[in-house]
Amino acid sequence: MAERIGQRIAARRRARRMTQADLAREAHVSLAMIKGCERGVRSPGPSTLEAIASALGLDASRLDPSYVGTGRRVHAALPAISATIAGYELALDPVGRPLGQLRSDIETAVGWRLAAQYGLIAAQVPKLLGDALAHLHATSGPHIEEAARLVVAAARTADAVAYKFGAHDLSARLIDVMRWAAGHSEAPDLSACVAYVRAETFLAARAYRRGHLALEQALDVGPTPNTARSTATLGALHMRTAVVAARAGSAEAAHDHLNAARTLAQGLPEAVYLGTSFGPSSVRIHEVAVSVSLGGGHIGRALDIAREWSPGPEIPAERRSGFWIEVARARLWSGNPDGAFNCLKEARKQAPQHVREHPWAREDIGKILRLKRAPDESLTSYAEWIGVT
Template sequence: MTEHIGQRVAALRRIRRMTQADLAREAHVSLPMVKACERGVRSPGPSTLEAIGSALGVDASRLDPSYVGTSRHVHAALPAISATIAGYEYAVDPADRPPAQLRSDIDVAVGRRLAAQYGLIAKSAPSLLGDALAHLHCASGARVREAAGLVVAAARTADAAAYKFGAHDLSARLIDVMRWAAAHSEDADLNACVAYVRAETFLAARTYRVGHLALEQALDAGPAPNTAQSTATLGALHMRTAVVAARAGSADAANNHLNEARTLASGLPEGVYLGTSFGPSSVRIHEVAVSVSLGKGHIGRALDIARDWSPGPEIPAERRSGFWIEMARARLWSGNPDGAFKCLKEARKHAPQHVREHPWVREDIGKILRLRRASADSLTSFAEWIGAV
């Protein structure tokens, strides 16, 4: 039986060790509403769904994959994010939070980024960025490196919302902030992490050859793999370079970088290092991404990987969703539109808003609709949800 909204609410409430009364109080809704929702006899409206999601610390789309209000919240937050970084080089206001509290709040935001909870991170991004910048401006000595890392992490969470929702100019400005902060740190790991994120600019502009060159230079200046974090940071940069090289049509370079990433991952557990997931499973996901990026003649590799493997919970939701989006394209190219649609539905289970804003999904759903003359209701509903029809 299909899981309903109330079952998701109840499961998350129990994980957070909240009673129904606790949830009602935190969400500012009635206890009977919470009880009825969890039993499945009432469906919360958009404002109630958002309130319950906020109380549980998740985007409303996590509770109801058909929810479309996240886009409104993200776009409403973008001007404030832009204003916060307009004069990032100058110290104006003191931070509202002490460093320890800021570090904790940014850790929460990073977790939300990895879970593709864009509405929540967009809402918190301006204040996190402002406080992180304030701390960096007043830091000295050994504290500069930590403060720079907080700026990079805060800017990266904001960038996730800007980039995924098509604000590519703002995304590029946020990456400039990251590069400026990382340069203050003199930390090779942090600079490599920023180079990884900067690849978004080249991917968005489809300037793959220059992106490949920039990433190669970042690798030359990258950290020595002598700690787990340095190894993972370098490995992640090889993974990203492999994808950009594949988009540039350089299969040999792409495979060489994948091999380097695989070697670096072999001695590490799958995990999140400096805000980026890396390990054997992440490398396997990037094998799929490279095969799809190289074009239709290379999808056999992706199909082989997915035949007996799929990413598990050790992989953050956004990356799991990305795997299934890539697989949908591979299955569509292989002449299997039904299989492609199954992959897109699977992607939506993991990160609904990532799927809804992904340009490939709109393209592929349009093709699936054309190939299937008699469209199923679920396919039509999915296409309407992402705005493809």
């Protein structure tokens, strides 16, 4: 079995013109693991298999037909995450790993989140979050800010699987942990980062007007843009506010915030700041999101952007995937189901785990199936993969 899995990995990697080092980097696993798998001397565990498959742009079952699925493994991990944050404000456990190792492991986990590697997160994040909380409880003085940042980053990584897999109550509790941790720090950029994530609560509940108000209040006390990180954090908060304002039906406010984000992005390299990608490309992606959220006569702008531009490798995989899901919806609304399906196929190439759990992707595939009287094999296969049929 390991040999056959390795052969499939190698064949797909070569088809995508990736080196073994390229695959290791994209999958966030060691080069030795990739080499061992391809030679058939190592058998990847479920989380590693998912990571490799995601980097290759396919579902893990294509590499191992016996694979049981990311969703089952993530849902099995959710109770452990919940238990970790029960009484999070109470000091209980000793610090489980040295600070340097904790810092490195959380940085790795943030990379998994940005690459939509939900299986890897599910396997590691309960213990990682517990260690971050223990470190914050054990820290005082000038090191408290870093300890708070580590808890926010770990809780946000856990929130990625909770929110994406529909555990919205757990997601809201994790955001409470982030707000509590940020309260230990006097850093406005950390509070702004938490406000950015908190918008998920309003998006999940479709409480757009209240979410818009909460984000406006966060911007009122946001960081002064005098460093690259504070500028990017403020810009990201404007981007998120633009989308929520658009969902609330306030086109003027949405465009005002989008323009503010665009101004802050000028001269700033596209990069990940405090766990959020920001820069000119991210602003353009959010312009598409705003246009789709506003709907109606605004859809044309999303289509115009997609004709002229698409995100490159400077953008994390999950956000690239999100761009194509938004454009798919715009193309479907404009009467182009074939174009919408092509976008969803591209989204799957970028981050399969993200697409499979995205409600818009499932909803739009269902609509495309209904519109196509005789769906082709690829559409039927996609619908089965995403769980529509």
